[in-house]
Amino acid sequence: MEVDEIVEGILSGNKRYLARAITYVENEFPEGKEILKRVYGRTGKAHVVGITGFPGVGKSTIVSKLTQEFRRRGKTVGIVAIDPGSPFTGGALLGDRLRMDGLDTNRDLWIDPGVFFRSMSSRGRAGGLAAKTGDAVRLMDAFGFDVVLVETVGAGQSEVDIIEVADTSIVALMPEMGDDIQINKAGILEIGDIYVVNKADLGGAEKTERWIKAMLMMDEEAVEILTKTTHAQEYEVQSGKIFDKIARSGWKPPVIKTIADKGEGIPELADAIEEHFKYLKESGMLIETRKKRLTREMTEILVNEIKKYLRSNRAVDFDKIVEKVTSNNLDPHTAVEKILKSILK
Amino acid sequence: MEKKIRVLVAKVGLDGHDRGAKVVARFLRDAGFEVIYTGLHRTPQEVAMAAVEEDVDVIGISLHSGAHMTLVPKVLNYIREYGGNPDELVVLVGGIVPEDEFDELKTKGVDGIFIPGTPISEIVDFINQKVKEKRNKA
Numbered sequence: 407m408e409v410d411e412i413v414e415g416i417l418s419g420n421k422r423y424l425a426r427a428i429t430y431v432e433n434e435f436p437e438g439k440e441i442l443k444r445v446y447g448r449t450g451k452a453h454v455v456g457i458t459g460f461p462g463v464g465k466s467t468i469v470s471k472l473t474q475e476f477r478r479r480g481k482t483v484g485i486v487a488i489d490p491g492s493p494f495t496g497g498a499l500l501g502d503r504l505r506m507d508g509l510d511t512n513r514d515l516w517i518d519p520g521v522f523f524r525s526m527s528s529r530g531r532a533g534g535l536a537a538k539t540g541d542a543v544r545l546m547d548a549f550g551f552d553v554v555l556v557e558t559v560g561a562g563q564s565e566v567d568i569i570e571v572a573d574t575s576i577v578a579l580m581p582e583m584g585d586d587i588q589i590n591k592a593g594i595l596e597i598g599d600i601y602v603v604n605k606a607d608l609g610g611a612e613k614t615e616r617w618i619k620a621m622l623m624m625d626e627e628a629v630e631i632l633t634k635t636t637h638a639q640e641y642e643v644q645s646g647k648i649f650d651k652i653a654r655s656g657w658k659p660p661v662i663k664t665i666a667d668k669g670e671g672i673p674e675l676a677d678a679i680e681e682h683f684k685y686l687k688e689s690g691m692l693i694e695t696r697k698k699r700l701t702r703e704m705t706e707i708l709v710n711e712i713k714k715y716l717r718s719n720r721a722v723d724f725d726k727i728v729e730k731v732t733s734n735n736l737d738p739h740t741a742v743e744k745i746l747k748s749i750l751k
Numbered sequence: 752m753e754k755k756i757r758v759l760v761a762k763v764g765l766d767g768h769d770r771g772a773k774v775v776a777r778f779l780r781d782a783g784f785e786v787i788y789t790g791l792h793r794t795p796q797e798v799a800m801a802a803v804e805e806d807v808d809v810i811g812i813s814l815h816s817g818a819h820m821t822l823v824p825k826v827l828n829y830i831r832e833y834g835g836n837p838d839e840l841v842v843l844v845g846g847i848v849p850e851d852e853f854d855e856l857k858t859k860g861v862d863g864i865f866i867p868g869t870p871i872s873e874i875v876d877f878i879n880q881k882v883k884e885k886r887n888k889a
Contacts, residue, residue, distance in 0.1 A: 422834035425806040433754045496755070497780040503801065504790030516797035523804055527755075527785045 409437050413444045416549055421522055424549050428524055431541045442541055445548035450696075452484070452547040452554045453683045456572030458534060458594055461560025463580045464604040466505035467666040468675070469557050473515055474507065475676040476553050482520035484546030487557040488536050491527035498527035502557055522546065534558035534565030540703075543571055563593040570699060573692060574682045576675075578602045579618070581610035589617040590624070598659050600678050606663035606671065618661045657685055715749070722748055756882055758809040761789045761798040763826065766816035771846060771867070775811065778871040784809075784878070795822055799829030802840065808882050811843040819848055824859045839889055841881040843874070 407426050415423025431438035455472075457465050466487065473483045487502035503525055506515050515521050524546075526536040535558060536542075546554045558568050569575050577598035589595060601622075603614050660678050664671030686692035716724050722745055730736040760776045762769055769791055776786045787805050789798060802810050812823055823844055827837040837860055844856060845865045853864050863877050 420834060422803055425804050429754070429806045435754075491785070492780070495781055495783045497783045498785045499776055499780045500785060500787045503805075504788055514794075514797065516793070517800045523801075525785075525787050525805060529755075 409440045409444070412437070412441055416441070416445055416545065417448065419550060421519075424522060424545060425524070427545050428542050431545065432526065432536070432538045434538075438541070442544060445545065448548040448550075449544050450547065452543075452551050453679075454543055454547070454554045454556065454571060454573045455679055456556045456558065456568035456575045457578060458558040458561045458565065458568050458575065458597075459578030459602075460562070460580075460583065463560075463578045463583075464664075464666045465557050465560070465578055466502045468576075468578060468602065468604060468664065468672075469502070469555050470506045470515065471666050471669050471672045472555065472676060472679075473521060474513060474669075475672050477513060477515070477518065477520060479676065481552040482550070483522075484543075484549065484551035484554045485521070485523045485557070486526055486539055486542050486546070486554070487523070488526045488528055488534070488539060488559050490559050491529040491531075491536075493530035496529070498529075500525035500527060522549070522551065528559050532565070533567035534561045535567045535571065540571050561594050563591060566594055566597050569597050570702070573686055573695070574599045574679055576600045576602055576679070578604050579614060580605040581608045581614050583614070586617040586620070589614075589621050595621065599657065599682050600659055600675070601661045602671075602675060603661065603663045604666050607665050607668075611663055615661050615663060622659055622661075656689065657682065712749070716745070754808075754886075755785050756783075756809065756878065757785045757787065757805060757807040758811060758878070759787050759789065759798070759802050759805060759807040760811045760813065761793060761801070761826075762791045762813055763793055763795055763798055763822045764814075764816055764818055765792065766814060766818075767791060768815040768846070769813070771815075772811075772813035775813070775845060775871070775874065779875070779878075782871075782875040795825035796829050798826050799835070800833055802826075802830055803833045803835040807840070808885075809841040809843065809878055811845055814844065814846045814848070817847070819844055819846075819856060820852065820859075823856065823861060827860050839885055841878060841885060843878075845869075 412423045412427050416427060427438070427441045430441065457469060459465050469485060469487065473485065476483050489498060489500045489502055491498035503523055506523060524542065526539065526542065528536045531537055539556060543554050543556060556568065556571055558565060575597050577594055579601065580603065601618050603611050662671055662675050662678060664675060666672065716722060727736070727741050727745065731738055731741050758779055760772050762772055772788070776788045779786045787801070787807065789801055812826060814822065827842065830837045842861050843863045843865065844861050848856065848864050848866060856864060862881055865874055
């Protein structure tokens with residue numbers, strides 16, 4: 407399939423071309439990059455919502471019910487669902503789609519023209535996402551979906567990549583997944599804009615809810631106390647994105663109890679998601695976060711391009727310079743300065 | 752970069768026998784394919800749309816209901832209706848299919864039929880070879 411045909415297909419809302427574009431991007435075909443370049447001008451409108459949490463807490467079911475809820479509200483929904491790919495064989499069993507409600511509801515999401523579902527393998531990558539998740543989201547954004555839901559791999563404790571892609575991150579938990587120390591550990595429990603306690607009909611949901619709320623209160627207090635110390639500036643540097651977010655955001659993450667398979671708590675969750683998006687827009691956080699993200703992304707692209715250039719360009723004999731450094735005839739810093747000079751001239 | 756082979760393993764219609772489909776899905780995973788499983792009781796429309804959205808190379812339909820002559824062509828027709836091209840796909844049918852219906856099913860667009868007792872390596876080899884053929888043609 408030609409790039410022109412695919413771009414045109416995407417812009418005219420034909421799912422088949424969106425599907426093929428994702429394939430090209432996912433497999434790093436040169437056409438993929440070309441398509442991304444061409445549709446970029448159409449991106450930036452969708453609300454990207456990430457859902458993460460431990461395996462089995464009900465992420466896929468929440469995604470399915472949320473999709474229904476958003477459709478009821480007249481919004482179109484693109485979904486990227488990531489499952490783990492084997493680091494040994496490269497294979498994957500992608501089982502998120504099967505949770506999507508089919509015949510047992512009034513609206514058949516599988517064939518709904520306002521819904522597009524794509525399963526992705528993480529292809530052995532850590533972090534909870536596939537390498538090309540961000541680009542797949544961008545294609546869906548360009549296609550025109552109002553909401554793009556990203557479901558991560560069932561996360562352990564430190565898979566926090568979702569915040570690099572999502573405007574709104576939902577952390578899903580369920581009762582009896584450990585005590586309050588588990589809740590206060592660093593990692594995915596720090597990243598939620600919204601927390602969900604799913605399977606709330608199981609015993610212990612209130613306790614889990616209480617623990618999360620206590621954790622969130624401590625976050626706020628910690629920021630307040632730390633910013634008052636004489637070392638405030640130092641803390642600000644060390645604390646990085648997360649503290650930054652809490653300290654300046656003014657958004658208090660809600661904790662919502664759901665029984666996803668029965669649809670309970672889902673409208674409340676959809677409300678919270680919409681409210682968060684509104685807050686992001688009004689506070690200017692949306693633009694600010696996207697700017698930061700693009701800075702990181704472009705830096706990454708730049709570094710990769712330089713690497714590629716060094717490998718392919720004959721004007722810089724990288725191997726030879728390395729040899730010089732190895733034999734102590736040149737130091738690494740001077741060597742790099744020389745290389746940069748020859749690239750930049 | 753070589754494109755990964757994606758396989759949709761589907762159950763269509765009123766047929767609750769999914770042990771075979773799940774076992775095949777699992778072994779195809781171990782053979783290095785990316786396998787998407789639909790779950791039970793899907794309609795032909797749903798399976799067809801899934802094949803289009805997931806942009807799979809292979810679609811494997813598991814049937815133990817005896818409705819293969821009706822349902823398989825329906826799935827392929829809907830794929831076409833949704834903008835896909837079933838001729839580019841490797842179409843497999845697995846489950847209970849009487850041998851005297853193999854030929855007729857193949858004229859309806861099916862590339863391979865695998866009945867109970869088929870060694871999994873036969874399916875894996877068939878997929879690898881057929882995908883290569885179809886990609887070369889495209």
